Amino acid sequence: MRTAFTSDITGAVVDSLEGTADPRLREVLGALVRHLHEFVRETELTMAEWESAIGFLTATGQTCTDTRQEFILLSDVLGVSMLVETLGADRGVTGGTGATESTVLGPFHLTKSPVRELGADIDLVGGGEPCVVSGRVRSADGTPLPGAVLDVWQANAEGYYDVQQPGVQPPGNGRGLFTADAEGRFWFRTCVPSPYPIPTDGPVGDLLRTTGRHPYRPAHIHFIVSAEGHAPVTTHIFVAGGDHLDSDAVFAVKESLVQEFAESDDPSLAREFGVPNPFRHAHFDLVLNAEPS
Amino acid sequence: MRTAFTSDITGAVVDSLEGTADPRLREVLGALVRHLHEFVRETELTMAEWESAIGFLTATGQTCTDTRQEFILLSDVLGVSMLVETLGADRGVTGGTGATESTVLGPFHLTKSPVRELGADIDLVGGGEPCVVSGRVRSADGTPLPGAVLDVWQANAEGYYDVQQPGVQPPGNGRGLFTADAEGRFWFRTCVPSPYPIPTDGPVGDLLRTTGRHPYRPAHIHFIVSAEGHAPVTTHIFVAGGDHLDSDAVFAVKESLVQEFAESDDPSLAREFGVPNPFRHAHFDLVLNAEPS
Incomplete structure (x- = not known):
């Protein structure tokens, strides 16, 4: 289980997925969290860059229509x-x-x-x-x-x-x-x-x-x-x-x-x-x- | 430069970013591509799972409004x-x-x-x-x-x-x-x-x-x-x-x-x-x- 005040946030997030009923989904999400966190750590992504990424992903979703993906x-x-x-x-x-x-x-x-x-x-x-x-x-x-x-x-x-x-x-x-x-x-x-x-x-x-x-x-x-x-x-x-x-x-x-x-x-x-x-x-x-x- | 018919698709995508004017953006995007690809390789993500992910990301973007992120x-x-x-x-x-x-x-x-x-x-x-x-x-x-x-x-x-x-x-x-x-x-x-x-x-x-x-x-x-x-x-x-x-x-x-x-x-x-x-x-x-x- 995830613990309070953890310094290992990646481990805490992966642990929080323990209750996932589908084992394949648990595996895929756990790997996603590990790789996403490793990307953030390697690049030392800044808050401003993260905000740009959030804005980009939001705009990408909002550009989708019935005829555009x-x-x-x-x-x-x-x-x-x-x-x-x-x-x-x-x-x-x-x-x-x-x-x-x-x-x-x-x-x-x-x-x-x-x-x-x-x-x-x-x-x-x-x-x-x-x-x-x-x-x-x-x-x-x-x-x-x-x-x-x-x-x-x-x-x-x-x-x-x-x-x-x-x-x-x-x-x-x-x-x-x-x-x-x-x-x-x-x-x-x-x-x-x-x-x-x-x-x-x-x-x-x-x-x-x-x-x-x-x-x-x-x-x-x-x-x-x-x-x-x-x-x-x-x-x-x-x-x-x-x-x-x-x-x-x-x-x-x-x-x-x-x-x-x-x-x-x-x-x-x-x-x-x-x-x-x-x-x-x-x-x-x-x-x-x-x-x- | 990326080459035709490559078997190293990750390298080809990273190489395609060579023309990015901002060196920090080039670094961050290159790392993103490497980690995303590594996630796909490690999990052997299937096309059906990828389609679920596309649907999830699209719905996430479309749930955003002026007052919800x-x-x-x-x-x-x-x-x-x-x-x-x-x-x-x-x-x-x-x-x-x-x-x-x-x-x-x-x-x-x-x-x-x-x-x-x-x-x-x-x-x-x-x-x-x-x-x-x-x-x-x-x-x-x-x-x-x-x-x-x-x-x-x-x-x-x-x-x-x-x-x-x-x-x-x-x-x-x-x-x-x-x-x-x-x-x-x-x-x-x-x-x-x-x-x-x-x-x-x-x-x-x-x-x-x-x-x-x-x-x-x-x-x-x-x-x-x-x-x-x-x-x-x-x-x-x-x-x-x-x-x-x-x-x-x-x-x-x-x-x-x-x-x-x-x-x-x-x-x-x-x-x-x-x-x-x-x-x-x-x-x-x-x-x-x-x-x-």
Whole structure:
């Protein structure tokens, strides 16, 4: 139990958590207290700096709305989101050996993606460079995964998600929920994504400016891929050759996730996808690990 | 510079802070990133737990208003506020050797205390047990500090601050800004403070319930004491013999800050203070360290 007049405040706080019913929560909170206190001790954080931190965290919470998640953004720019995702993948909880590597969810998976047919165009507005994205969902052992579900979302050609531009973009623009065919194949049309800045008009933008960092993310399309009996993977596909691949504002780039969006000059394939020839085409497999049975 | 496709995400994030113009901010943010990442690694924090944390932090920010500061409360119940205050005092930044020990500011120093004359009653409503608080502000070497300023605030007899009960308590109830007399003396009337629970209807209350902790603070009066040429002290005076002195929800009790509110049976002193005899009386010195000249 915590004692009065303690000189070991860290121990007193950790002891005060003894009554936590959930042992995992007790472990996590105890570790949080130890690491937070160690941060304060190491930096000899001053009261004025602590007040700045309180103000920053409060503003971050108050910037959140139904369509904006500034705390996820903060976690992203501090590399915490990517670390949690990567450690999870390393444990085989998501992804794992053989599977497509995972990366951050990001703050814009806020609405349900509309169910779309294979081949549909998720760019409801146009204006970007049209392209086709296709491939196969398979298990790490090569088995195709018919009926795999692909939740796909991306920003428009100007770098904004639908939820950031209500009234400008129709809801569901850049989003689609696809089901792979009987051979695990998927294909859809969209525009080639562009690099874009994360929102900089809130506290996280202030943080980036103060630390001399740019807010850009390299061009990418988000995926959450799931299939029965397999661990789902949250990831992006990045556009090869694009800007900021070496300085992603949220540290989410992994080499295996960079894919060519090459020009395809194949009239019969263009006809098959329903696009004018030639067209930009990204083609890759998405690979899931079987869950332990 | 951060490199692409890094396996050392912590190093990459710390490196990304290289452009921070303020070297102290660069140091503090770098340490924050290292300790946050170490917390995630040690606990192998899962994505679901991270999502809970994001939700908790968001709710904490959104619970803050002009009259409520849930992030300070969170910092308080995790012992962070007390640690920052204590380390600052140990460095002689506030308080220091010889001075009255410091303790947390707490979340209710939100409004300006009204200027009051020495001897005034800060209990504008009545209802509690009346008492007199008096003493002297002096330098650590014993010199009285005439003109020292005492910012005083406390909860009412039911355990609520004025800002928590707009319309019930008049603004400024339980608060006063006093100036010590030519001999450094101060005295004012109030009610004997009661133990009270910190607000439990927000995320911090949820945290206390989940961890099996009670929300009570032992009875206390807040002070910020300042005088020219001296380091100010933020502190409380706790009522000796009261409940929860050994389990303050915010870990703020220090033995030297516990004072008797003893019954005084002294008709001439009662007359001097303008209170009925006998009366409860706390009498103590508040001691400041001279700033290095």
